[in-house]
Amino acid sequence: GQNIDQPTEMTATEGAIVQINCTYQTSGFNGLFWYQQHAGEAPTFLSYNVLDGLEEKGRFSSFLSRSKGYSYLLLKELQMKDSASYLCAVRQNNNDMRFGAGTRLTVKP
Amino acid sequence: EAGVVQSPRYKIIEKKQPVAFWCNPISGHNTLYWYRQNLGQGPELLIRYENEEAVDDSQLPKDRFSAERLKGVDSTLKIQPAELGDSAVYLCASSSPYEQYFGPGTRLTVT
Numbered sequence: 726g727q728n729i730d731q732p733t734e735m736t737a738t739e740g741a742i743v744q745i746n747c748t749y750q751t752s753g754f755n756g757l758f759w760y761q762q763h764a765g766e767a768p769t770f771l772s773y774n775v776l777d778g779l780e781e782k783g784r785f786s787s788f789l790s791r792s793k794g795y796s797y798l799l800l801k802e803l804q805m806k807d808s809a810s811y812l813c814a815v816r817q818n819n820n821d822m823r824f825g826a827g828t829r830l831t832v833k834p
Numbered sequence: 835e836a837g838v839v840q841s842p843r844y845k846i847i848e849k850k851q852p853v854a855f856w857c858n859p860i861s862g863h864n865t866l867y868w869y870r871q872n873l874g875q876g877p878e879l880l881i882r883y884e885n886e887e888a889v890d891d892s893q894l895p896k897d898r899f900s901a902e903r904l905k906g907v908d909s910t911l912k913i914q915p916a917e918l919g920d921s922a923v924y925l926c927a928s929s930s931p932y933e934q935y936f937g938p939g940t941r942l943t944v945t
Contacts, residue, residue, distance in 0.1 A: 729876075758934060767925055767936040768877065812876050814934075820865055821890055822927075822934065824876030 729825035736831045745798045745828045747813030759798045760812040808832045838937035846943045852914035855940045859928030868911050869925040916944045
């Protein structure tokens with residue numbers, strides 16, 4: 726089986742930094758993806774990690790530790806438009822993708 | 835370059851009626867996924883295609899759902915007959931080795 730766990734909700738202040746964690750259990754790991762999803766819209770691809778370490782893309786960074794089954798998405802200089810759900814997804818060797826339930830982030834002024 | 839295209843965007847039908855969703859993936863993406871997403875949850879995989887072959891349909895309710903991907907490009911997902919519990923957003927996605935992109939989805943309401 727495959728379990729993907731992430732917090733249900735988080736709140737942060739505009740301009741601050743927030744870290745959204747994701748833990749997973751899977752066989753045949755072949756990559757971890759983060760997506761942003763605004764209400765009523767489709768998920769938007771943010772990042773992809775397959776090796777351990779940190780991937781940085783502007784205000785967003787994603788970290789992976791395969792030995793710990795752990796990833797996080799780091800959002801810096803938070804803006805109001807960052808209020809959305811953030812989905813963690815794990816791909817297995819056979820290309821199967823499984824998603825977590827998502828973390829609803831609320832950015833407050 | 836065009837992204838993943840889906841149609842229709844919205845569909846309202848009565849229960850027991852059939853419905854079909856269409857997806858055109860990003861050019862060159864051999865892997866195509868159909869997901870169902872309920873409110874407040876992550877996407878749930880229904881079926882995955884590698885080219886024209888359905889390689890994972892274990893989550894597809896085969897008594898009423900069917901899918902095809904003729905010629906390994908466009909795909910169609912069908913529900914017949916629809917039930918009230920099928921109301922959800924149906925997402926199509928296509929992927930390369932390093933990224934996966936979603937279409938805008940079809941919001942299905944069964945009344």
